[in-house]
Amino acid sequence: MIRVEPGPEDYAFTVGGRPAYVTVPLWEEFQVFTEDCFSGRITAVTDRPREVAPFPRVNPLTGPVELSGVRAGDIVAVHLAALEPARTWGVSTLSPGFGALSGTRGSPNLQPETGERVWIWRTDPDSGTVATTTEDGRRLQVPLRPFHGTVAVAPAHGEVRTSTVPDAYGGNLDIPAVAAGATLYLKANTDGALLSIGDGHYAQGDGEFAGTAVEGAMRTRLRAGVLDAAHPDAEGFDWPRLETDDEIIAVGCGRPLEEAVRVALNTLVLWVASACGLPREDAYQLVSQGCVTRLGNLVNPSYTVTVALPKTLLPGAPRLMSGLHDRLRHPEEDR
Incomplete structure (x- = not known):
């Protein structure tokens, strides 16, 4: 198995603009180590994030990884086979001018800025929780739910974007569904796709309202497949899609937030219409009556939203994206 473990100088803080760090064959499993969004530099509640990891040196990414055989325009399927916290602790913070309840340059207010605070969360895999302690000694606990906040391919037209931005190429989506067992579909904008991954989260509520999740280093096993750009299932693909065993997710x-909702809703309606052979109006009606809509983040340069539909509601039990998710999920059955 190929193992991608960057040294301290190998991490990227942008998506695009860098040559591949390593080349990985399609369909073969490989493992990556990803650092937390503060590059592992926050280890105590007395640390100050803006001093030890100032913007834009936040959200380091492992990669880019060239996926051999991918051509520009193809649809890349990135399957997260397993995610394991690489440390027994994670970090969350509050920072001035950052978070859903803070004023910003684009949405100012006259309230005092939020102070800078750090929480260290300890993982307990046996109980499936992460927990921290308040300043007065009380315990706070939430479920341990590892996922990757950032998965991206190189942007279109040779753009270079910071690792904090989500867009059509993926990026800093902060969507908890990007977890073990899920397949993320992204449109390759360049040969080899140039996959980057990072921003491991041990826990995060919908919206990432305080500005960070419980940020942590991660060891992740992945497999990648591809759908040729000329394949009918690739027609109309524009924005990221997710597939799990139970749901399809746009x-x-x-x-503003409603624009993110409209993008996700439109993507899912078109996906359902194409996969099930339904008129768009019928697909729109099915999605409207059966979907679940969730916030990814409400703090990044662009907000993220998912609109999901249970597979059990899809008429005709269609073979989605040419069965890429199932092939990557169960490679032993694809031989």
Whole structure:
């Protein structure tokens, strides 16, 4: 198995603009180590994030990884086979001018800025929780739910974007569904796709309202497949999609929030119409009556939203995206 473990100088803080760090064959499993969004530099509640990991040196990414055989325009399927916290602790913070309840340059207010605070969360895999302690000694606990906040391919037209931005190429989506067992579909904008991954989260509520999740280093096993750009199932693909064993999920990015919702909703309606052979109006009606809509983040340069539909509601039990998810999920059955 190929193992991708960057040294301290190998991490990227942008998506695009860098040559591949390593080349990985399609369909073969490989493992990556990803650092937390503060590059592992926050280890105590007395640390100050803006001093030890100032913007834009936040959200380091492992990669880019060239996926051999991918051509520009193809649809890349990135399957997260397993995610394991690489440390027994994670970090969350509050920072001035950041978070859903803070004023910003684009949405100012006259309230005092939030102070800078750090929480260290300890993982307990046996109980499936992460927990921290308040300043007065009380315990706070939430479920341990590892996922990757950032998975991306190189942007279109040679753009270079910071690792904090989500868009059509993926990026800093902060969507908890990007977890073990899920397949993320992204449109390759360049040969080899140039996959980057990072921003491991041990826990996060919908919206990432305080500005960070419980940020943590991660070891992740992945497999990648591809759908040729000329394949009928690739027609109309524009924004990221997710598939799990139980759901299909469309991702939308934008500001204001309703624009992100519209992107995700439109993506899912078109996906259902194409996969099930339904008129768009019928697909729209099915999605409207059966979907679940969730916030990814409400703090990044663009907001993210998912609109999901249970597979059990899809008429005709269609073979989605040419069965890429099932092939990557159960490679032993694809031989």
